[in-house]
Amino acid sequence: MTAQRDRTATLRGAPGPTAVAHGAAGATPLRRAASMVGGHMPLGRAGKIALTFAIVSGLLTHGYHLFQYPLYNTDEGIYIERAWALIREDRLSPQTYFYDHAPGGWIILAGWEMLLPGHFEAFGNPVNSGRVLMLIMHAVSVFLLFEIARKLSGGRLVAPVLATLLFNFSPLAIYYQRMILLDNMTVFWALLSIYLLLRRECRLFTGLWSGLAFGIAVITKENAIFFAPTIFYLLSRQTRGDPSRNFAMMLWLFASSTPVLAYFVYATLKGELLPPKLDFSLTHQPQGHVSLLYELWYQIHRNQGTLFTHGSYLYTTWLPKDRFLLAFGTLAILISLWLGWRDKERNLGLLVAGTLGFEIAFYLARGSVILDFYVIPLIPMLALNIGVVADRLVQRSTAHSARLALAAAATCLGALLLLPSGGYLIAHGEQHQLKLADVYYLPLTYLQREQIAWIRAHIPPHDRIIMDDDIWVALHDIRPYYPYAQSHWNAASDPRIRNKMFGANWRNINYIVLSTGMKHAMQLNNTGGQENWILNALNYHSTEVWHAGRGKIQVAIYRVQ
Amino acid sequence: MAVDLVCAVLVLVSILVTLQAGHALYLTLYSWDRPASEASAPDEFSEPGLSFTVMLPARHEESVIQTTMSRVAGANYPAHLIQVLVICAEDDVGTINEAEEKIEELRKAGRHNVSLVVFRDGPVTKPHGLNCGLPHATHDVVTIFDAEDDPHPDIFNVVNTVMQNEKVNVVQAGVQLMNYDSTWYSPLNVLEYFFWFKSRLHYHARLGAIPLGGNTVFFERDLISRVGGWDERNLTEDADIGLRLSAAGERIRVVYDDRYVTKEETPPTLAQFIRQRTRWSQGFLQTLHKGVWRELPTRRQRWLAFYTLAFPQAQALLAIYIPFSLITMVAIKTPEQVALISCLPLAMLLAHFLTSVIGLYEFTGAHGLKASPSAVLRMAVAWFPYQIVLSYAALRAVRRQARGVSNWEKTQHVGAHRTLAREAIVGQANDRAA
Numbered sequence: 005m006t007a008q009r010d011r012t013a014t015l016r017g018a019p020g021p022t023a024v025a026h027g028a029a030g031a032t033p034l035r036r037a038a039s040m041v042g043g044h045m046p047l048g049r050a051g052k053i054a055l056t057f058a059i060v061s062g063l064l065t066h067g068y069h070l071f072q073y074p075l076y077n078t079d080e081g082i083y084i085e086r087a088w089a090l091i092r093e094d095r096l097s098p099q100t101y102f103y104d105h106a107p108g109g110w111i112i113l114a115g116w117e118m119l120l121p122g123h124f125e126a127f128g129n130p131v132n133s134g135r136v137l138m139l140i141m142h143a144v145s146v147f148l149l150f151e152i153a154r155k156l157s158g159g160r161l162v163a164p165v166l167a168t169l170l171f172n173f174s175p176l177a178i179y180y181q182r183m184i185l186l187d188n189m190t191v192f193w194a195l196l197s198i199y200l201l202l203r204r205e206c207r208l209f210t211g212l213w214s215g216l217a218f219g220i221a222v223i224t225k226e227n228a229i230f231f232a233p234t235i236f237y238l239l240s241r242q243t244r245g246d247p248s249r250n251f252a253m254m255l256w257l258f259a260s261s262t263p264v265l266a267y268f269v270y271a272t273l274k275g276e277l278l279p280p281k282l283d284f285s286l287t288h289q290p291q292g293h294v295s296l297l298y299e300l301w302y303q304i305h306r307n308q309g310t311l312f313t314h315g316s317y318l319y320t321t322w323l324p325k326d327r328f329l330l331a332f333g334t335l336a337i338l339i340s341l342w343l344g345w346r347d348k349e350r351n352l353g354l355l356v357a358g359t360l361g362f363e364i365a366f367y368l369a370r371g372s373v374i375l376d377f378y379v380i381p382l383i384p385m386l387a388l389n390i391g392v393v394a395d396r397l398v399q400r401s402t403a404h405s406a407r408l409a410l411a412a413a414a415t416c417l418g419a420l421l422l423l424p425s426g427g428y429l430i431a432h433g434e435q436h437q438l439k440l441a442d443v444y445y446l447p448l449t450y451l452q453r454e455q456i457a458w459i460r461a462h463i464p465p466h467d468r469i470i471m472d473d474d475i476w477v478a479l480h481d482i483r484p485y486y487p488y489a490q491s492h493w494n495a496a497s498d499p500r501i502r503n504k505m506f507g508a509n510w511r512n513i514n515y516i517v518l519s520t521g522m523k524h525a526m527q528l529n530n531t532g533g534q535e536n537w538i539l540n541a542l543n544y545h546s547t548e549v550w551h552a553g554r555g556k557i558q559v560a561i562y563r564v565q
Numbered sequence: 566m567a568v569d570l571v572c573a574v575l576v577l578v579s580i581l582v583t584l585q586a587g588h589a590l591y592l593t594l595y596s597w598d599r600p601a602s603e604a605s606a607p608d609e610f611s612e613p614g615l616s617f618t619v620m621l622p623a624r625h626e627e628s629v630i631q632t633t634m635s636r637v638a639g640a641n642y643p644a645h646l647i648q649v650l651v652i653c654a655e656d657d658v659g660t661i662n663e664a665e666e667k668i669e670e671l672r673k674a675g676r677h678n679v680s681l682v683v684f685r686d687g688p689v690t691k692p693h694g695l696n697c698g699l700p701h702a703t704h705d706v707v708t709i710f711d712a713e714d715d716p717h718p719d720i721f722n723v724v725n726t727v728m729q730n731e732k733v734n735v736v737q738a739g740v741q742l743m744n745y746d747s748t749w750y751s752p753l754n755v756l757e758y759f760f761w762f763k764s765r766l767h768y769h770a771r772l773g774a775i776p777l778g779g780n781t782v783f784f785e786r787d788l789i790s791r792v793g794g795w796d797e798r799n800l801t802e803d804a805d806i807g808l809r810l811s812a813a814g815e816r817i818r819v820v821y822d823d824r825y826v827t828k829e830e831t832p833p834t835l836a837q838f839i840r841q842r843t844r845w846s847q848g849f850l851q852t853l854h855k856g857v858w859r860e861l862p863t864r865r866q867r868w869l870a871f872y873t874l875a876f877p878q879a880q881a882l883l884a885i886y887i888p889f890s891l892i893t894m895v896a897i898k899t900p901e902q903v904a905l906i907s908c909l910p911l912a913m914l915l916a917h918f919l920t921s922v923i924g925l926y927e928f929t930g931a932h933g934l935k936a937s938p939s940a941v942l943r944m945a946v947a948w949f950p951y952q953i954v955l956s957y958a959a960l961r962a963v964r965r966q967a968r969g970v971s972n973w974e975k976t977q978h979v980g981a982h983r984t985l986a987r988e989a990i991v992g993q994a995n996d997r998a999a
Binding site: 094207208209247248250251254255258262265266269270273274 | 591594597598601901902904905908912915916919920922923926927
């Protein structure tokens with residue numbers, strides 16, 4: 005018996021080379037507890053109430069007035085028409101698909117439309133059905149953001165409550181998050197990917213699902229790739245000391261790259277991976293067929309000045325909609341980065357939040373082409389950083405000052421929500437009268453519905469119409485169809501539409517249906533003269549036959565003679 | 566119309582293969598997704614309480630039997646609690662002579678717990694040998710080692726502790742092929758064992774439908790008698806008895822701990838490898854047709870057993886499908902969506918390969934060996950031929966079964982794992998010295 009005891013003692017005290025590995029595995033929980041975030045953090049009663057409030061308020065702020073405001077956007081129209089093409093024509097686009105974006109977003113949108121009774125017309129205008137999907141995705145994103153903020157801040161409720169409050173009530177957020185935009189969908193997938201890594205048990209296959217979610221995020225909107233360093237770093241920290249670490253990382257990489265690879269394989273199968281004659285010249289479009297790699301090359305080289313130049317969306321659109329979120333969020337990102345970088349072991353939550361914010365801010369600020377809704381992925385990251393930094397301030401304070409700080413923060417938030425200068429719920433009208441913020445009050449989409457109604461009442465279905473994408477599906481999915489109603493974007497640049505349908509001649513146009521800002525967009529899109537024949541028709545050979553407007557929003561219809 | 570039909574077949578098979586490959590990947594990595602404590606051996610041993618009868622069935626194993634007998638007899642466990650039975654057929658004079666010589670040598674050294682059982686009747690198969698040895702077994706627990714096995718000296722302490730602490734009557738401990746760089750196919754063969762014993766068997770055990778391994782498996786002695794011993798006509802009597810025990814509701818514990826695995830070698834030649842794999846595939850088919858799996862209590866258990874036993878047939882079908890898919894690739898222009906779906910199995914193939922690469926590093930790291938990038942490269946080159954060999958062996962098994970041929974094709978053993986083990990020990994010593 006003594007010999008047995010001695011052997012046991014040897015095993016425990018002086019393990020051999022293979023036993024060392026087991027010793028490390030045995031110590032895993034301690035090491036992981038010190039270096040990881042998330043894990044088992046019961047929500048509790050207060051947490052459940054806060055989470056319920058966050059989701060319900062998100063549904064209310066985004067759902068109320070959803071079909072009236074904002075105006076149906078060109079990009080919303082494009083994605084809904086591509087979903088339409090998937091369902092009705094088994095193609096990625098009703099026109100030539102030129103790899104401007106990976107198709108993950110409208111594949112999901114098409115799946116949603118398939119589920120709906122009545123498909124695109126389930127909620128009236130076809131764009132509405134997509135907006136309902138955005139609403140559902142927002143509600144789930146609220147849950148994900150709440151849980152991410154809670155887990156990154158050690159299970160406390162200050163960060164998730166604050167983050168989701170801003171995410172739900174910011175007028176900047178509501179304005180863009182209501183729209184059918186790839187960015188909204190990619191935010192959902194990116195948040196899901198992060199959330200999965202912070203779950204109660206970060207098990208091996210959680211890495212797989214997280215990777216898959218991230219891969220879908222990338223093929224929904226390519227800018228999600230900017231989140232990759234932080235998400236992979238988070239995975240690495242969450243599996244540190246875990247025997248399954250190598251497999252988890254492999255599975256994450258495999259799952260995240262599979263959807264992207266599938267996209268490339270698709271292009272290869274179509275013979276559209278490389279441009280004809282390997283011509284990557286940026287001076288002219290590839291001749292013969294479209295090309296995925298050419299399009300990527302082209303996008304990388306697009307430049308529109310920086311975000312901080314005069315007249316950029318930062319000054320003209322984003323700051324006027326929500327100065328508070330942008331200013332305090334940027335400050336919070338800097339604080340998170342500073343604290344997180346100083347002590348990566350203890351401040352992992354801050355480091356993760358800070359780098360996520362930094363990555364997407366870098367994407368916006370690096371000097372490529374920026375559209376106004378590109379701000380969407382930044383919004384949850386700004387809110388998250390404000391949340392986790394506020395939580396850190398409360399934690400650093402004494403109990404008494406923490407109570408004071410919380411009271412002050414609640415007052416500020418209340419003021420932000422209720423004072424017209426914040427513009428969250430109440431705003432000043434044109435005569436400085438108090439009114440509900442535009443997002444809850446201003447009806448706009450009725451203009452587009454009236455426009456469609458006029459077309460259906462006065463224009464024969466086989467007339468050739470140049471218009472914007474916002475009403476495309478409404479004219480192609482409801483009888484009588486308007487098969488020759490095409491957007492000016494495609495009429496200008498898609499040879500199939502421009503040459504075969506219109507012969508690139510203004511005489512072949514019967515009507516021009518103008519959305520607000522469409523004429524300006526045509527002028528901007530005319531650097532190569534491709535819109536000349538349409539502008540010629542509009543400027544010199546047409547008569548306005550219908551017009552409607554509200555404030556600066558003006559829509560019209562012109563008959564071309 | 567014909568093209569549509571081909572497309573439909575392509576899509577259907579691609580989806581099925583992808584689902585199967587996904588499930589196989591899940592099983593391959595199952596134990597890494599579970600808490601480590603579920604699979605590992607105890608860190609502290611209980612006092613020796615159980616006694617063990619070790620059955621060593623051997624046929625034409627002159628070159629390795631003596632070393633194995635020494636290792637088993639010299640295990641870190643009280644000698645009076647171990648009984649070793651070397652089991653040979655009467656005509657195997659070479660092995661009998663080697664065994665008798667070793668028994669004499671051990672007796673002179675004071676070890677009287679090793680004896681020889683010689684059987685004269687047929688069939689000359691491993692399960693028949695085991696049934697012949699069973700009446701001579703006198704200890705609490707019966708275990709089997711193959712003639713070329715290198716069991717760990719503490720394996721009896723491990724099993725004694727598990728059986729006593731967890732009140733289980735059957736324990737399957739880990740078996741591991743070691744010579745991962747002997748032949749072009751050996752790294753893949755080694756990894757099959759690695760993932761099977763370290764991961765997949767735990768899933769089977771949890772569901773209660775487990776095809777046991779052929780050695781390092783421990784049974785409470787009377788249990789074997791109660792289920793009627795081993796099926797002497799079955800080429801995978803181990804899988805068969807495992808399923809019979811599962812059907813009887815017996816809880817089976819799987820212990821895989823890199824420290825305590827029984828070390829074995831890959832077959833030395835491709836022909837030997839194909840024969841071994843044919844025997845296993847045919848044995849699974851026999852067990853499938855025998856229908857024990859139908860007696861499992863739940864539908865999930867029955868499905869798992871069926872899926873496992875029928876897999877060689879699926880593999881044979883895949884062998885037939887490969888030329889079909891190659892022809893369609895060249896001869897038929899399919900829509901992009903169909904082509905994309907038919908690429909899904911390739912993605913799963915990549916996942917399996919990456920898993921194997923990580924597995925190779927895990928395996929070598931756990932056993933004090935070193936994998937090199939060139940080993941990974943060799944594995945990549947060998948990957949597809951290896952699948953073809955497996956499919957060929959499966960086809961061969963189906964053909965043998967259809968023709969009623971079921972003789973035991975013995976695998977030759979040369980002790981390559983022992984050379985490797987010595988090298989690993991020397992390597993570790995050098996590392997420490999450096």
